[in-house]
Amino acid sequence: MVAARGLPDAAASPCTQHRQENRMAEWQLLTRAGAKARLYERETYFRDGLADAEEAWGAGLDQALWSSSMIMLKADGLAAGRLATVVDFVREHDFELVGVEEVCFTRTLWRELWRYQLTSATLDRLAVNDAVHPGRSALLLLLRSGAGHDLPGTVRLSGLKGSATLSAQAKGSLRDRLGQPNRVFSYVHVPDEPADLLRELGLLLDPDARRRALSALVDDRISAEGAARLAAALREQADTGRSLAVEPAARQVAAVIDEGRAAGAVSAELAGQLLEHLAALDAGRPVPWRSFYRLAADSGLSFDRWDLAILGAAHVDCDEAGFSKVLTNPDPEDWRRPAAIAR
Structure with missing residues (x-):
């Protein structure tokens, strides 16, 4: 039991x-x-x-x-x-x-x-x-x-x-x-x-x-x-x-912004902010992803959710120093010898 x-x-x-x-x-x-x-x-x-x-x-x-x-x-x-x-x-x-x-x-x-x-x-x-x-x-x-x-x-x-x-x-x-x-x-x-x-x-x-x-x-x-x-x-x-590559996703996001600005669906100011964020990402400069994602959501434009996530996945800092995992992967060799728990 x-x-x-x-x-x-x-x-x-x-x-x-x-x-x-x-x-x-x-x-x-x-x-x-x-x-x-x-x-x-x-x-x-x-x-x-x-x-x-x-x-x-x-x-x-x-x-x-x-x-x-x-x-x-x-x-x-x-x-x-x-x-x-x-x-x-x-x-x-x-x-x-x-x-x-x-x-x-x-x-x-x-x-x-x-x-x-x-x-x-x-x-x-x-x-x-x-x-x-x-x-x-x-x-x-x-x-x-x-x-x-x-x-x-x-x-x-x-x-x-x-x-x-x-x-x-x-x-x-x-x-x-x-x-x-x-x-x-x-x-x-x-x-x-x-x-x-x-x-x-x-x-x-x-x-x-x-x-x-x-x-x-x-x-x-x-x-x-x-x-x-x-x-x-x-x-x-x-x-x-579908491709999860960065370049096609960035092009698609930029196209949605340009089309929205041309149609008057988004203000020139907000469109400019979004395009500035994209340019910063493309140049490798750090961009707070949550801020960019909120801007995109608030714009009302119809972005593909995967395109936004692909950009984020390619640019976010994956790990913060000082916060180790609670559990890490076991060494397979531990299963070939007497285990640490038993000791």
């Missing part, structure tokens, strides 16, 4: 030592990060996902945790038409696609998903994501890792995914193959450890969808319903695939 996977107390009496050692061993199935265990044991998203997994998987919980994984094609990945590339990549790396679920993001939901990473984000970067995520869908691909690997499916896929920082991306990683344009629009998200998978299932899916996902993760193949969802998504993607 959930309570059985709690961390040991800071001070343990001899009579409880054996029970605490058992609890520590159980946490090794979920995470190799003590900080993550301490945070997640108090969080309802994780506890909800774990409770449903224990009920759905029963005695097969340990094996299911080892073989299960998931990849989320975010709103930017869907807009860029990258689904087929993702499907090909996971299959090439010995993952079986066993289920597909759709998630509709709200402002709160996307911030909760990355709660422990957003400590390093500037407010401008948050504003860029707020401009495109709410009301947009993401696609969850439920995966089973092939047999014989020495890492859990989540850990293995997290390593294959590649860094969100372009300069740190390994050649041949998923994000390298996808042609990720910048750090903000990274196209995909992957839970880093089994604990993250359970937390995200508890957060992203309602109870019915979560039970359906947990069932899919122990099936041998994708259901007819799941296959139909995937086929429909691939057909839809065939007609999409």
Whole structure:
């Protein structure tokens, strides 16, 4: 049960030592990060996902945790038409696609998903994501890792995914193959450890969808319903695939401003302010993104929301000095040796 996977107390009496050692061993199935265990044991998203997994998987919980994984094609990945590339990549790396679920993001939901990473984000970067995520869908691909690997499916896929920082991306990683344009629009998200998978299932899916996902993760193949969802998504993607490059977005934004000024839909003063901001961005000068975005919204002009966000994603300062992430990605080698929690 959930309570059985709690961390040991800071001070343990001899009579409880054996029970605490058992609890520590159980946490090794979920995470190799003590900080993550301490945070997640108090969080309802994780506890909800774990409770449903224990009920759905029963005695097969340990094996299911080892073989299960998931990849989320975010709103930017869907807009860029990258689904087929993702499907090909996971299959090439010995993952079986066993289920597909759709998630509709709200402002709160996307911030909760990355709660422990957003400590390093500037407010401008948050504003860029707020401009495109709410009301947009993401696609969850439920995966089973092939047999014989020495890492859990989540850990293995997290390593294959590649860094969100372009300069740190390994050649041949998923994000390298996808042609990720910048750090903000990274196209995909992957839970880093089994604990993250359970937390995200508890957060992203309602109870019915979560039970359906947990069932899919122990099936041998994708259901007819799941296959139909995937086929429909691939057909839809065939007609999409917009560019997330900066130059076309800047040209389109400038054209909307010029057309609005010529038609008298926006004052010459406001149009001039917006064009000055664009010129500053183009020259690499810092521009407070939230101020520019508010100016654009107040103008009443019909900007494409993606064009504005693409400009913001290319120019915002991604990290503020002095605010480290609460949680960082685990080292895969931690799963090949006795874990730090046990020590």
